[in-house]
Amino acid sequence: MGSYKKDKHRPSPLPESSNSNKDEMGSYNYKMFNLFNRKFKITEAEPPKDVKQLFSKFSNGGSHMTADQLRRFLVLHQDELDCTLADAQKIVEEVINRRHHLTRYSRHSLNLDDFFHFLLYDDLNGPITSQVHNDMTAPLAQYFIYTGHNSYLTGNQLSSDCSEVPIVKALQRGVRVIELDLWPGSAKDEILVLHGRTLTTPVPLIKCLKSIRDYAFASSPYPVIITLEDHLTPELQAKVAEMVTQTFGGMLYYPESDSLLQFPSPESLKHRIIISTKPPKEYLESSGIKRKGPLSPGGRNSSEEDDEASGIPYHTAELEADDRSDSDQDDVDLTDCDNKSGQLGAPGYKRLITIHAGKPKGCLKDALKVAADKVRRLSLSEQELEKAAATNGTDVVRFTQNNILRIYPKGTRITSSNYKPIVGWMHGAQMIAFNMQGYGKSLWLMHGMFRANGGCGYLKKPDFLLEKGPNNEVFDPKTKLPVTKTLNVKVYLGDGWRLDFSHTHFDSYSPPDFYTKVYIVGVPADAAKRKTKIIEDNWSPAWNEEFTFPLTVPELALLRVEVQEYDMSDKDDFGGQTCLPVLDLRPGIRSVPLHDKKGEKLKNVRLLMGFQFV
Template sequence: MSRQSFKVCFCFRRIFKLRVLEPPEEVKILFDQYSQNGTMSLDNLRGFLVEFQGEYNATRDDAQAIFNSLKHLNIFSRRGLHLEAFFRYLLGDLNGPLSPSRVVHHDMTQPLAHYFLYTGHNSYLTGNQLSSDSSVEPIIKALRRGVRVIELDLWPGSKKDEVEVRHGGTLTNPVDLLKCLNAIKDNAFQASEYPVVITFEDHLPANLQDQVAEMVTKTFGDMLYRPETDQLREFPSPESLKKKVMISTKPPKEYLETPSSKSTKRSKISSKKEQWNGETASKSDSEICDKDDEDEGESLQEEDEQMTVPEYRHLISINAGKPKGALQNWLSIDEKKVRRLSLSEQELENATRRHGVDIIRFTQRNLLRVYPKGTRITSSNYNPFVGWAHGAQMVAFNMQGYGKHLWVMQGMFKANGGCGYVKKPDFLLSNEVFDPSVRLPVKKILKVTIYMGEGWDLDFRRTHFDMYSPPDFFVKVRRLMALCLLQV
């Protein structure tokens, strides 16, 4: 039993008795199995790692690293670990939920569409979506954490003769495109050697596309992946694309519209609900604007492609866009070519109600990118499992955000050595297309036992949470829809 006092109003003190919990009985029994005379030696600890933890490649050096991490504590003994030190190790960072191995162990020779990619949204923003600064720093941080898909919004500068990166229609400050490209080049493969995809949301006229083509070519040189044909029949594998940078975008529409296409825009917008066959949920105006921006920027029109600068078009290795028509057209599959489709989180939720099987079938060969809805102005995020469960490879997140959904995303991509690519489970790639709406029998029940929530005082000051009292912690257990067959 220990005490902590907190000063109140300069004159008074509040004293709290803190009960230090002992290791649970299960931990005591486990310690006795792998210790001698109350001490766990280096060899005993290695035996525990191999036999109980399943870390079959653990060495004496790994056990020594655990010893070294506890040396600064008074509970450490040179002869080995006592019960309290062993318990502290179990609660520490060296005993994470995933294997400590940083080795890539998934099959990386399959087409790109067979993997989930660690994907960012508006990767240049430092804060909220309306008024924050644009900078290369968020891009650098994301790449060093293993993010493999970087999004840049390209707009003409104020003088219409230069390209800048900014969130259009907002108060965000721009950043120079060349700075962003150089930041990507310098940091692309520090965390992972597997390919980086740059998605351009392109709002440029043809003359500025020519500038972009020149900048991209000069910046990346041999790092840039250039497909032999304008339309790939199948995406290459991550293994074959090591240390390569890929460009994914579409011809811009707003500068390439013909008079006839402009005259049809109103009828196109008015038919939005028809495209969903009556499935569209009510949306706020800001959400509709965000959706329309994506649609307008990603419309596949052959006449637009022909007007695009040739050098710029040849940079594109992942063609993006939505075919004309309804949802069924968006999810259509062409055996002669593959492409990328973008849907907002709300569009995806609406589509999954009746077209879940079609989405999974589409993502077996093509790429699906999901992005946050327009009302997430604070750079919050959404539940990524909806996209993953339907095979969406690029579930785009605001990496500068915060919260449980981002933690789930970060945890997901600690798998497979943290390389930024996680192989899809087999049921999402099977010829017999998985139907997510069908209730299946339970194959395995996982039981989780929570022993305690102590240890906050090791990482935080006494007054970090409250100036006048210690924190009151509680445990919340959530059941998340998981990809049970995912190998981590």
């Protein structure tokens, strides 16, 4: 039955062993209005009909499945064409060891329950491929890159602490682009990382650099890109160059020439760290601002991201008219910088820059012009991207075929929320910069997108974003495309909540009433939402419902899954979520682990789902 009004001071999730209100008969007791108890029997998840039929089919009607029979199931039904008998034997041994530890030496095959539990083990039967499978030898501009925004912030954009800790967490998750804002400290030669013109507390640059050095390749061997928003004098830029070279040593890559005709590949930059920023020049001169006195985090010498975040208008009389853009501080006139940086900046600092950030002065269309003799990075705010997508969509696609486009959140996102990333991906933008310490469904999509390609942080862009036609035409994101794939999704059952949560976490008076929502997130033509029925009073709900999703651009489609617990008198409760890249889904019946609202994997909660492409 539907949940009653619940106690809002619910306990936190409990560890696996904590079932304090479970009696010896395998039941949960719920106290009703402090007057009487309601007893609900704990039911274990049972194999669905499809699982029983598959077991019977591949065991030839027997009561046990041998390693060779399991191999046939994995090859023919799960489409694991490379599976060998030795692979299947290892799975059998692992399942037996987990489920029959005391008698493992006398068992050599799987019964139906063993087979069912194997399907539920996400480490043995996960939903997506765990290997890097994209071509990693193309230039960096041909990849979507897992990108952080203000990577040093622990919380909101205005008053949270700056720390190396969120940088470490991002790198451990697989993020490949780390952003640092550099400001001079009060002491001589002191360089701090902080969000300028806010109340954020600073962290020394050297701490951040050492953390990047120590954790850069904790989850991926592919290059880490450090984007710098630089508010420093030439003398301090030289100090940064010294700190960077001493900290990273041989890990640091920089090109031999000032201007690259094309970017190097992720494969060629394995275990290397590269720098991206504007070429050095007096910051205020390059921005067209007349200044006197030293740079200061509390002064007027900040990027527009800082101006937006602080709520102070950026467009002041101190700016030249043609410099009044919405882009990052690092978008300066590349031509001027290339000519003058050797005189005004720190030559050692300039030499370390692999990806030059900058744009010509003028309108957005001019900023998106492609130079024949060099490649660069351009930054746009999320609002600027929307404007460009509406008026110059093909220009954006053309620019991103060889150059790098970075999109950053609008300054009003002071709580470190995020925006919808799909517009940037549709136009080929490589760096969709997200607040990784943030929250919300947009961040779930970002997590999901970069679970693809083995979670390495680099995804090869779809061919249609890289190709040119016979008349030099490029893909138009506004074009309506035909359906190219259809994804069938079956939601069998869910399990694990009673191990991860207290028995009253979802409902004070009865077991939970779970249902599952399934979404396709992608280009507008592919967007879809489906929902299962509600299973009442059951910790292990079995839905056995199937949904079909036609897809026009499966390369950019994400399957978002969310479990909710129905409440008849209040907002439904969150029961877990995940987001998966459609083209990396493994066919067959798979275990799908769920995550909490912050994207952390729940210990035991998972769904059993089926995937099939037609």
